[in-house]
Structures are given as C-alpha cells and as structure tokens.
Amino acid sequence: MKHMNARAFKALIAMSFAISATVVPISQSFAAGERLGARCTTEGVMTGTSSTSLACVKGANGKLTWQRVKLSSGNGRPVAALTPPKGSIEFWHWRNEDRATLERIIANYEARYPGTKITMNIMPSGDYTATGFAKIRANPKAAVFATFRGAQFNQFAKGDMMTDLSNERFTRQNVISGGMIPGQYEGKQLGIPYHYLFNNPVYNTEIFAKEKWSLPTNFTQLLAWCQAAKKAGYTPLAWSGGFRPNAGQMLNSMLMNSAPDYATLEARIVALDTGKAEITAPWFKEMANKYKRMADANCFPDNATGVTDAAAVALFATGKAAVIPTGTFTMGAVKAVNPAMTGKMNLFSLITTDEKPQYVGIHNNTFILSVNKNSTATDQKIARSFISYLLTGPVAQVFSVGTSQHTTVLDVDYSGNVDLLNTSSWQAKKTLLAPRFLWLNQGVRDLQEDALIAIVGGKPVDATLEDFAKQVKQKLAG
C-alpha cells in the first residue's frame, strides 16, 4: 500500500511537471533550486505572489540572486473569510463585463453562508460616475460598493461614506500593499482596490526569441532596437495614433521616468491639468522630443496617426508588430483576433532614460471596494465578510481567470490563464501607479495628447506645443 502510494505520488509529480512544462513558459519555468541567496538567471522573475515570495534581483555586486520580497504590509499568512451574520445587502458597481463571474462567486458565498444574501446592482460606468454617489448615499442597503480610482473615490471619501478598513487583518495580510495606495485617504484605508492591471506595453515573446533580440533597458537601446526591428520587417510599436484613448496609454510609460520622483511628477501633471503650467514647459518639451526621436527611429507604424485601435491590435496579433503599447487588458483582444497568441505575450519595459530607471513599468489599481458607513452594523458586518471573501486566494483566482485580470490579492494561482500567469510576477516589480489618470480635465488631457500625436505625425515639436498650449489656455478660459 505504502509502496503504491509513493509510486502514485511520483507519477503525480511527473505529470504535473509535464503539464507545467507545456503550460508554463518563460518567467515561471523554474528549475528546481530557487532558494534564498541562490543564483538566478532572469532579473525580475518571481516564485509567485504569496506573502513571502522570492524574486530574482540584481545585488550590489551585480549578481542575480533569489531574495525574499514581502508583498503584504503586515506579518502572517493571509486569513480566511470572516463569517457574516444573516441578512441581505446590495453590492454596487459598474463592471457589467464581470457580471457572470461575480454571480458565480456570490452564489458560492451564499451557499457557504446560508441566510446571507448579496444582490448586485450594476450601473453603466458613465452613469455610475455621474450619479453613483447620490444614489448610494440615499441607499444604506448598498453596504458594499466599488469606486473608480481618483475623483470618484475622493468624492466618497470627502462625503464620509466609507468605513476605515486599515486595521482589518485582510487589509494587512491578504493583499499586495503596493496596490493599496488608491484606496487610502488621509492615512486611512477606506477601500481595497481589487484590480491590478498593467498599463504597460506587451511584447510578442516568440518574435523576440526568434530574432534573438534582448529587451532594451534604456532609451538608447530602445531606439536602436526600433531601428533593428524595422529593418527586420516588423513594426516595432503598434501604437494607435488614430485612436486617442489607446494612444494615450503609452503616455504612462513616457511619463514614468520623466521626473526625479513621484511627487514632482504628480505636481507637474496637476499643474498642466489646471492650467498653472503649459505643455511648453521644459520637461514636457523633453518628453515630446522623445516621442519625436522615437518616430525618427521608426518605432511607430507607417501612417501612425491613422492607425485605429483595431488596426493596432491586428498588427500585433498577426505578428507584424513586436510590441503593442497599451496594457494587459489588450491581451484578450489580441487572442480574439489570433488565438495562437496565447502564451506568447509578456510585459515590455518602455524605458525613456539612459540613467538608471526608477520604474520599469506601469500598473493601475481600481475597482476600489468599500463598506458603506451609513449601513446598519449588521449590514456592515456582512459587507466586511463579503470583501474578506473576495480577498482570499481561491476566490480571487475565480475572479481573475473569469475576467482575465490580475487582482491585488496574494496567493492567487494564475495558472488557469497562461498570460496572467506569465505577467503576474510584475506585481513584485517596481512599477508606477498609472500617472495618466492624474489628469482630471478630459478636454485638457485630450488636447495635450493630441499635441503628442501630431508630433509623431511629423509636426515640428516647438511650434506644435505652442499651438496646443494656446488651445488649452482658451479651453480653460471658456
């Protein structure tokens, strides 16, 4: 009997190895022996997104070794979900595309805690931004609600609508602390951002392997790589200059290493947004010049300003372009065009400095879950229980695989979606919270992004910036 078991066990190991070898490419294909201090080969590779993970990091001596990283803010393993009292509450949000997955999660939750009911109320995102606050304030039954990062979260925080979750164990032990910033207000954790996505270029790993390119790590290398890729017949960056919302995603990466520190960057953007500064400012001009240099190095598609979002996805999905500078959310669209792209994508650092970069990528945390302060004590308990349930690894796994998104939750097994798996290690890298969403005035940001698009299209930098600065000024005056 014992003998048999050992044999079965061995077979099981062999089998799982075989499976992981076929399913798990590049970043997660570890040889045995990742242990603290041991040598490793690829910088940034991680053993997983658990509270105590190992990451391959370059030390002071320039050698790559496995080192411990702590992703949560508190000590101790993630905790299980809190048991709710009986009763029923509403869960308000705007993600209609996640409806089916969330319904499944809620059904499981209700089965586990009979007598407790959660009803979802999903509003279109435009409505939710405009009227969500008023409607939720008038409805204490909406004990759990989600908010957008930025203006909407602040609106709820100022309206004193959210209970403080700072001291909950799930806040300290279940989630990646780096993803919690958008849910903080005046030192309190008023909400738990659930989504963890990367507004970061995605590259075709197969092309890079085939052409034996290494990933550029500074701006000079980037320009050289663009020229090489163009010469080899590829479009280096499938940038959709004909569709501003997607074209603007690259702005995140362009801003990423443009300021000495985050506070400076934030102050600069707020100044642009409110008209206290203009895009003729030296730092913006420098960034605009980098767009121009990239255009001159053939980084962008031919007729870049006429490339629509669909055309850019098509360029990348058909293997004509090596990189698409949008984000992890594009991977689904790419696979819809060409299913063979599954497992052949990873994140690409767009570094625009020749000095040591502060950040290697961009992330965004939104869908911030909060407990309604106006709800009854019982309903608040149910709300906390439901949030704690969402913040457990297995539940977040159902959510992630169902919706093709990373979450801020620790100990999530992403192997159900190979592309999520391949990019999950980025949750431990030094990435910047997407700065493009610091602009709150859509009209101003549109114009400033249009200026950059026009520059890529061949307009002279200085004159274009002046022209658009004038337009911004007039817009803010109106």
Place this chain on the structure above:
Amino acid sequence: MSVPAFLLYAFLYLYPALNNLRFSTTRWDGIVEPEFVGLRNFSNLMTNDDLFFKVMGNNIRFTLLVVIFQTGFSLLFAILLLKNSRGNVFLRTLYFFPTILSSVSVAMIWLFLYDPNWGAINIFFNKIGLEAFALNWLGSETSALYAIVFSQVWFHTGQMMVIYIAGLQQIPAELYEAAEVDGANRWQQFRSVTWPMALPTTAVVIAYTTIQSFRAFDLIYTMTLGGPNNSTNIFSTLIYLTAFNEFRFGYAAAQTIFMVLMILFLTWLQRRILRTKY
C-alpha cells in the same frame, strides 16, 4: 386637431430651443448649480477661441463640398440613367442602396476601407502601383475631412439621384427634340434644356443636402471623433464633445446658437441665389 402635435412640439422643440438662450449665459458642469456669466461665453467664443473658428471653417468646407459633389454626381447619374431601361433600373436600385444603411454601419465600413495598413483602398492603390495615392486617409489632417466628405457623398448620392430622375422625367421631350433640330450637341442640350428645367429640383436637392450635411454627426462621431487635431470637427460634434466630454454645458449652448445662426444664414443665402436664377 392640430393641438396635440403642436403642444408636444412646443414643449420638446420650441421650449428647449429657447432654453439654449438661457443656458448660454451660464457656466455649468451639469451637476452643481449653474452660474450666471452674462455674455461671457459669447465674447469668449468670438475673441478667444481658435478652435471654434476652425470648426466653423470645417463645417463650411464640409457642407460646401458635400453640396457641390453630391448634387453634381446625383445630377450626372440621373442624366445617365434617365431612361427606364432594365439595366438602368437595376443600377438605380444599386445606387440607392447605401441610403437605407444606418450611418453607424456606413461609418464602420469606411473606417475599415480607409485603414492605411489594412484597408481595401490602400491595398488597391499599392497593387496597381500607385503608392502615391495610398494615403493616411483618416489619420492626416490634410485628408481626413475630404475622406469623410467622400463617405457622405457615397452615402446619399443615390437618394438625390432618384429625386433628380423624378424631376428630369417631367421635362417635355419636345424641348430636347427642338434643341436637336437646332443642331445642339449633348453639352448644349444640357445647358439650354436640362439645367434650367431642373433648377427647381436642384433647389430642393441642395436644401436637403445642406440639412443632411449638418447631420453628419453620426459619421464623424464613429469614424474620427473630430480628429486628428480637430480637422474633422464640425458644429454638431463640437457641441457634443464640449457638453458631454468636457462638461461645459453653458458654453456648448452658446456654440449651438452660432450654429443656428449659420444654418439660417445658409438657408437665406440659398433662397436668394436660387431665386435670382429662376
């Protein structure tokens, strides 16, 4: 008997139209209480808004081009397909066909055709060796407006052609016979008979096309959103974006008033020109 319709119309057309005047004197984001600013929106529009004048220019160019080409082509095809032969009736049916499509559909189709990398137009020009014609259609400030003019003309030429055919078939055959006896060639026949006799129809076609061109919102909204660099932004898209993208409702209402004035001016101008010609 006409009261129900009129009440509805007064409440949902005339009253809102007058409301534009009220809103245009405020600064309002659509949420908090509007703030009265007097005529500041108008003075800003007139003295401190390059975009507005650019849009006005775009709109005039767009309307003018659509009116000229759509009227010209529909008259041309009406003349070519005037006789009720079997082949002609078939072609009329075909030419009329785009009219029944929704503007969103038309916009989607042309969005694909114009794509610089994937679209049929550039594939065609590259194939026949005319690479110089393979432009960045919707992506370039110099060509985008013209590309949309072309789509609009494609969309509605068939409809106007049918109107022309109805009009031209009323022209008595004797007039042509007389002209032929005089030894007039095709062009002279057109100058002396067709054109003057078709003038009333032309007036109708031009008036209708003008209004239609102001409705090009759907095409532009779907294809370019007014870009690149506002080169395809016309009044209707500008007003929409000012109100619903930038939340400046008062300013958008002031823009609306200029649009109404311009439409009234164009209508007056057309009446004048065509009246002097009768």
Place this chain on the structure above:
Amino acid sequence: MIFKTVRALLLAIFALLIIIPSLIVIFGSFKSDLEIYESPMSLPDAFKLDNYRTLFETSQVFTNFRNSVFVTSMSVFITLLLASMTAFALSRMVNLSAKVMFALFSLGLAIPAQVNMIPLFILFNDLKLTNSFFGLILVNIVTTLPISIFILTSFFRELPREMYEVSAIDGASIFRIYRSIALPLSKPAMGATAIFLFVINWNDLLYPLLLITQADKKTLPLAMLDFRGEYATSFSMIFTSVMIASVPMVIMYLTMQRSFVAGLTAGAVKG
C-alpha cells in the same frame, strides 16, 4: 462612341464602389479577424456562422434588435397619427393661428433637431426620461413631426376640395371627415412617409447616444458602437453587426422597392 464608353466607365466605377464594400462586409461576417486582415477581399474559406453565434451569445443583440423595432415602430405610428391629423387640419384651416403654427413647424424643418441636444438632455434628465423608451419615442416624434407634417400637408392640399364639401354638407364632424375620407385617400402618402420615418428612426444615433446608457435599453446603432469599444475591437464582429442591422432593411427595400424610393424621396420632393 466616346460618350458611351465614358458613361459605361462612370456607371461601372460607382457600381463597384457600392458592390465591393458590400461584399467585404458580407464576406467579412463569415471570416475570422485574421482572415479579414490577411485577405479582406477574398471569399471566406467557408461560410461559418461562428461570428453570428458569438454575437448572439456574448451580446444582447436580440434585445437591441427588439428595442429598435419597438422604438421605431411606436415612433413611426404615433408620428403618423399626429402628423396626419395636424396636416389635415392645417390644410383645411386658413386662419392666422394655422399660419403661425405652420411657420413654427417649418422652423423645425430648417433647423435640425440636434441643436436641441443640450436642453433636451437636461430636460429629460429632470423628467427622469433618460434610459426610457418612452423618452426616446417622444424625441423621435418631435424631431420627425415637422417633415411629416410638411409632406402630408402638401398631399392633403392636393386633394380635391369637393370631396370634403360633400361630407360637410352631410353634417359630418371634422374628425369623421378625417377618418373616413382623408385617411383612406392618403394611404400611399402615409405609406411613403412611414418608410421615410422608419429609416430615419431605425438608423438614428444621436439621441440614443444622449439618452440611453443602460445596456439592455440600447438600440442597434448604439449597441454597434460598443463593438468599437475602447479595448476590444474586432472587425469580424463589427461586420456581423452591420449585417444584422442592415438585413431587415435590405429585405424591406428589395420587396417594397417602389414605396421605399417614393418614401425616401418624398421628404425632399414634397418639401
């Protein structure tokens, strides 16, 4: 000879300009995105219905279709009813109020209803008529009333006066005359106007865009915009949705061609 060649050439070019895009859409709806991008103009490998299946399964296209049918037919019906009553009354009245009314309706003809997008949006927001079919139908009625009244008035004016006078002597009320004489006589004009209105309402984008945000209330053109959404874009699905939105119109067009052409030109010829 030269004329004939030029004529044939011109006609052929415009015919191809219509046929080729149509074929791209029709074929595209049976292709995968990859096929569309790699060979946009070729025949599909096979007439697979995958796109249609996906569209039905992943979107609410049936609901959108139903919404469009409901909103359009209600709008057309009520507009015709109101417009024919008004046109009939206006064509028979000669007093000042009729003239003023007619002039005000003409204003709506000259100035497209889109100039009202902001005040109407605000008004409907206050009246809680956003995300409501009732609201959308009201807007449709109001935007198409002027043109319908115009077409029908000129029709009623052409009817011989004696017809009315005979019944007036019989002591019939104006409603009776409208119902039993004017309406039956105006069938062809009403039919043409109906088609004209149907096409306008079915294809309208602006007001649904302003007033409808809820997914299950969207009409077809609005739902099609979602396919050109921010992140996922697929021309195979866009073409499929173009097909679904257009096929009912094409069938109507081919079976009722004569009244279709009459309808879509009535607005201009009579106006």
